[in-house]
Amino acid sequence: MRTVLLSLLFCSLLNGVTRANSCPLILDDGVGRQVMLAQPAQRVIALSRGGLEIVLALGGNVAGHPSLRGIALPEAVRSLPMVGDVVTPNLEVLMQTAPDLIIAPAQAHGDVAERLKVLQTPLYLSRVKSVTHALRTIRDIGALLNADPQAATLCASLERQLAEARMTIPLGSQPRTVLLFGTSQSFFVIAPHTFAGDLLRLAGGENVATAIMRRQTGAPGTEMEYLPLSLEDLLQVDPEVIAVVSHGDPELVTAALNNELGIHPAWRTLSAVQQGRVRVLPAELLSSDAGPEFPKALRLLIEVVHGR
Amino acid sequence: MDDRVNTPALASEGRGGAIESPGPGGVRATSASVPRVLSRDPRQWRRLLTMSGGVVALLTVGAFSLCWGSASLSSQEVWSSLFGVEETVATHIVWTLRLPRLLLGILVGMSLALSGVLLQAVMQNPLADPGIIGVSAGAGLVAVILLILFPHVSGWLPAAAAFGGLGAALCIYALAWRDGGVSPLRVILAGVAVNTFLASLMGLLMLLYSERVPAVLGWMAGSLNGRSWPHVQLLWPYACGAGALTCCTARFLNLLLLGEERAAALGLRLTRVRLTLSALAAILAAGVVSIGGLIGFVGLVIPHFCRLLVGADHRFLLPAAVIIGATLVVSADLVARLVFAPLELPVGAVLALLGAPYFLWLLRKEG
Numbered sequence: 001m002r003t004v005l006l007s008l009l010f011c012s013l014l015n016g017v018t019r020a021n022s023c024p025l026i027l028d029d030g031v032g033r034q035v036m037l038a039q040p041a042q043r044v045i046a047l048s049r050g051g052l053e054i055v056l057a058l059g060g061n062v063a064g065h066p067s068l069r070g071i072a073l074p075e076a077v078r079s080l081p082m083v084g085d086v087v088t089p090n091l092e093v094l095m096q097t098a099p100d101l102i103i104a105p106a107q108a109h110g111d112v113a114e115r116l117k118v119l120q121t122p123l124y125l126s127r128v129k130s131v132t133h134a135l136r137t138i139r140d141i142g143a144l145l146n147a148d149p150q151a152a153t154l155c156a157s158l159e160r161q162l163a164e165a166r167m168t169i170p171l172g173s174q175p176r177t178v179l180l181f182g183t184s185q186s187f188f189v190i191a192p193h194t195f196a197g198d199l200l201r202l203a204g205g206e207n208v209a210t211a212i213m214r215r216q217t218g219a220p221g222t223e224m225e226y227l228p229l230s231l232e233d234l235l236q237v238d239p240e241v242i243a244v245v246s247h248g249d250p251e252l253v254t255a256a257l258n259n260e261l262g263i264h265p266a267w268r269t270l271s272a273v274q275q276g277r278v279r280v281l282p283a284e285l286l287s288s289d290a291g292p293e294f295p296k297a298l299r300l301l302i303e304v305v306h307g308r
Numbered sequence: 309m310d311d312r313v314n315t316p317a318l319a320s321e322g323r324g325g326a327i328e329s330p331g332p333g334g335v336r337a338t339s340a341s342v343p344r345v346l347s348r349d350p351r352q353w354r355r356l357l358t359m360s361g362g363v364v365a366l367l368t369v370g371a372f373s374l375c376w377g378s379a380s381l382s383s384q385e386v387w388s389s390l391f392g393v394e395e396t397v398a399t400h401i402v403w404t405l406r407l408p409r410l411l412l413g414i415l416v417g418m419s420l421a422l423s424g425v426l427l428q429a430v431m432q433n434p435l436a437d438p439g440i441i442g443v444s445a446g447a448g449l450v451a452v453i454l455l456i457l458f459p460h461v462s463g464w465l466p467a468a469a470a471f472g473g474l475g476a477a478l479c480i481y482a483l484a485w486r487d488g489g490v491s492p493l494r495v496i497l498a499g500v501a502v503n504t505f506l507a508s509l510m511g512l513l514m515l516l517y518s519e520r521v522p523a524v525l526g527w528m529a530g531s532l533n534g535r536s537w538p539h540v541q542l543l544w545p546y547a548c549g550a551g552a553l554t555c556c557t558a559r560f561l562n563l564l565l566l567g568e569e570r571a572a573a574l575g576l577r578l579t580r581v582r583l584t585l586s587a588l589a590a591i592l593a594a595g596v597v598s599i600g601g602l603i604g605f606v607g608l609v610i611p612h613f614c615r616l617l618v619g620a621d622h623r624f625l626l627p628a629a630v631i632i633g634a635t636l637v638v639s640a641d642l643v644a645r646l647v648f649a650p651l652e653l654p655v656g657a658v659l660a661l662l663g664a665p666y667f668l669w670l671l672r673k674e675g
Contacts (some may be wrong), residue, residue, distance in 0.1 A: 069516065087518040183455060183462035184534065186526030186601070212650050226522050230378035230645065230652045231534045232401050247520050248459035260463045265404035265536045287519065 027140055030127030031106045033113065037122055040146030041101035045094065047086040047112075049284065051103035051126065052077065053291030054138055057154055058147040063097040071284060086112055094119055101144055105289045127288075130198040131162065134290040154292060161295035162202065168299075169204040170306055177205035177241040177305050178234060181226055181283075184260050184267065187244075188226035196245060196286040199294070203301040208237040231266055242272040243304050244280045253280040279304045355624050358617040362631035366414070369635055373410050373642045374402060378649045408540045409532050413638035413655075415540070415547040416532070416600050419592040421614075421633025422554045424607030425625060426589040429561040430582050431492040432568075437607035438593030440499045441586060444604070445506035446476025447597040448528060452510050455524045456517045465527070466542055466598040473594035476502060481586065489579040495586075530603035530656020532641050539599045546595035550588050551630065557585060558622035565620060603656040605663030606633055612670055636662075 025037040043063040046052040049071055055062055056074055064083040065073055081097055084090035086104045089112075094102070099121055104112050106125035116123055124144060126137045135155050142151020179190035179200055190196050192207045200207050212233045242261075246253045258278055261267040272278055281304065285297035375386050381398050388394070389402035420438065427436040438444060450472030454465055480502050484494035514521050526533070560581050563571045572578055596603060614628040637655065640662060644653040 085518075088515060182523040182526065183459055183465075185455070185462050185465045186523070186531065187534070188522055188526065224651070228526060228531075228533070228652050228654070229650055232377050232379040232405055233650050235397055235401050235405070236379050238397070246459050247456075247517075247523070252460035256460045256463055264534075264538065265408075266400060266534070269400045269404070283519070289519075 025144060025146075027143060029106075029124045029140065030133065030137060031125045033123075033125060035122050035124050035144065037101065037144055041099075041122075041144050043097070043099045044101045044103065044145065045083055045097060045099040047083070047089060047102065047104040048289045050105065050128075050287075050289035050291040051141070053293065054141050055103065055145070057292045058138075058142050058145055058150045060141075060145040060147065063099045064093065089116060091116075091118060094121075103141060128195050128290045129193060129288065130195060131202065131294065134195065134294055135159070137290075138292065158292060158295055162298055165295055165299045165302055166202060166204075169302055173306055174204055174206045175240040175305055175307075176208050176237060177243060178208045178237075178239040178272075180242060180244045181246075182244075183246075184257060184264065189229045190245065191225050191227050193223075194225045195288040195290055195294075199286065199298050199301050200243075200305070202298055203305045205241065205301070205305040208234070208239050211237055234270065235266060238271050240271050240275070240277060241305050241307075242270070242278045243301065244278065245283050245286050246280045247283045248280075250280040250282055254278065277304075277307060351619055355618045355628075358614075358628055359631060362628065362635055366631060366635040366638065369639045369642060370410050370414075373413070373638055373645075374406050376642065377401070377406055377645055378652065404536050405534075408536045409641065410638060411540050412532055412535050412543065412599060413641045414634040415543050416596045416603060417606060417610075417633035417635065417637030418551055418630045419543075419547045419596045419633075420603065420606035420637070421610035421629035422551055422626065423589040423592040423596075424609075425611045425614075425622070425629050426554060426557075426561070426585050426592075427607070428611050429564050429622070430585045430589070431496060432564070433492060433496060434612065435608070436496070437604070438589065438596075439503065439604065439607075440496060441590055441593075442476030442480045442499055442502050442506065443473035443590055443593040443597060444602050445503045445510070446479075447473035447594065448602055449476075449506045449510050449513075451527055451601070452513050452524050455527065456513060456520045459523065466539070469601075470594040470598035473597050474590055476506060477586070477590040477594075481583070490582060492582075526654060527601040529654035530601040530659070531644075531652075531654040532600055533652050533654075535599060543595050543599045546591055550591045550595070554588050554592070555626050555630075557588070558626055560585065561622040561626075565622075601654075601656065603637070603659060605659045605667070606637060609663045609667055609670075610636060612667075 025040065027035055029035050042061055044055050044060050045062065045064045046055055047066050049066065049068050052062065052066060052074070056076060062077055062080065064081045065077040066085050067082050081093050082090070083093050083097065094116075101122050101124065102116060102119070103124045103126065106112065106127045113123055113125065124140065128134045128137060135158065138155055139148075139151050142148050142154075177200060179196055181188045181190050189209045191213070192201065192210050197207060197209075209227060209229065212229055213227070244253070244257060257280060258276065261273045261278060267273050281300060285293065285300065374390075375381065375383050379401050381389075381401065385398040386402050389396070389399040390407070392399070423438045424436070427438065427440065428434055430436070431440065447469040450468045451465060454468055455462055480495060480498045481490055483498040483502065484490045486494065514524070560576065563574060563576050564581070566574070568578060593607065610629050610633045611625070614625055614632055618624040618628045637659070640658040641655045644655045644658045647653060
């Protein structure tokens with residue numbers, strides 16, 4: 001312990017930070033847990049798509065791949081063992097692959113750390129509720145892989161892409177937009193304090209959920225990410241754009257949804273439905289398990305919100 | 309619970325002449341006997357009070373559910389939305405959301421309560437409800453498959469859920485069929501097995517596609533949010549048709565309460581009656597599930613509650629269940645809309661929150 005502390009002090013004196021090549025790496029993950037590595041990670045396992053893409057983009061060495069149903073795996077990892085996912089990790093395969101770092105998303109799976117405790121492998125939990133969080137996750141993983149320069153380059157590139165995308169937003173345009181998850185049979189409104197909500201803000205859309213929730217600031221449930229709001233509220237705020245995050249084929253779901261909403265007596269009175277501005281966005285791009293592709297999500301959202 | 313729930317109670321209620329003599333294929337109840345029973349039965353005032361009180365409560369809650377909601381509208385706005393000609397946002401809210409939602413609440417409550425009364429009599433089991441014949445599990449599995457794997461055809465959900473529910477019910481009865489008949493015990497056991505199997509499949513799918521689960525949650529919890537006239541048009545023929553037929557079956561239900569042997573001795577064709585009544589119950593429950601998702605507890609609790617108020621005679625129990633069931637669902641839906649507004653709770657969750665403690669109280673009282 002004393003050695004570790006002395007090493008930390010020495011590194012701090014040299015670099016001003018605890019992230020240094022030759023000393024234990026210590027940082028707080030997305031949920032505030034301390035992650036400590038004796039040396040940079042050489043065999044990494046990510047339990048989600050976003051984490052895997054970040055590690056590969058930073059040139060990290062992966063020891064296995066998560067099970068991604070319905071999503072094509074990158075060529076580089078197809079021959080590696082499958083280790084399950086964040087909900088159902090395969091502990092036996094994880095033990096066999098002997099990773100020195102596991103990366104997993106924390107949202108909605110609070111007990112993942114408890115489930116993986118038996119492995120005694122350092123675990124980094126990411127929690128992405130905004131683009132800032134997404135960039136921070138990349139930098140953190142870069143530090144854990146001893147790939148800070150690559151992480152900095154990637155973040156700079158992503159920030160540039162975001163800025164370029166935002167340049168295309170028409171001046172003064174701020175259409176009232178609602179982000180939905182689910183189907184017309186059962187829909188949830190995606191809250192502003194989520195990754196998708198933050199992307200909508202950057203895309204220049206006025207999130208109507210903010211106005212609805214402002215009426216009840218501090219009320220129970222206002223911290224929820226998926227809000228079961230009433231259709232009555234949507235009629236009152238009358239969104240100009242409806243963006244539906246769905247796991248199905250975006251074109252098929254868009255066509256089906258437009259048909260369905262067009263004949264619904266309440267939905268069809270909304271400006272968005274009348275003007276045909278209901279679009280479906282792929283859930284992979286807007287999920288909080290953000291990989292380095294999120295500028296693409298922003299470009300798509302700008303297209304949808306500003307009708308280009 | 310007192311003797312009103314049990315078979316002897318019915319026999320005592322029948323003493324007044326409700327069951328006159330066996331007729332062809334069953335037992336005939338004289339229409340003239342009904343007023344005689346009313347005049348002699350000391351509970352007649354209680355029954356009248358329950359029915360009229362229930363209607364008043366339903367009208368009151370119905371008026372509130374038109375006036376109160378997530379959007380705040382004055383009673384003047386509600387009135388002019390209902391009877392005026394001008395089209396405003398308030399008109400859309402009242403006319404396309406609140407009014408059809410109120411009607412759906414009535415149809416849902418009525419259907420589930422009738423389905424529960426039918427099944428408890430057919431199964432001769434006070435714990436029977438639409439879930440026991442697989443309607444909920446069958447519809448739930450179909451909904452999970454559709455919403456998780458094929459979201460582009462989610463518009464077919466009402467029809468698919470109804471078919472899933474009816475299919476599971478058919479499957480349970482086919483499995484329980486033996487030697488040319490079905491016994492309630494075998495239906496219950498087959499129901500437990502099929503329900504468990506379907507629930508496991510549902511759980512497996514939800515685990516494999518855990519990131520997509522929120523898309524199903526609202527439907528699974530049972531909700532009337534966003535339902536409008538097309539849903540009323542879909543549900544009312546089944547609810548009213550099967551409901552009207554159910555109200556004509558009171559004498560068969562009364563005979564079933566006498567026990568298998570006595571009912572058969574009085575000329576009741578047990579298998580045919582059980583299958584017909586179960587089919588009615590399944591149609592009523594499947595209609596609800598196709599529109600509102602998995603709304604539980606009404607079918608279980610309302611028959612017990614109504615028996616406490618009007619007794620076990622189905623001539624009074626069925627109309628009481630219609631009125632009280634409708635009032636309960638409309639009230640629960642109002643609570644679901646208001647308690648955390650603008651967030652909206654699923655009405656199924658509210659009903660379970662209210663229903664479970666009540667049922668436990670009932671059990672303790674019975675014990």
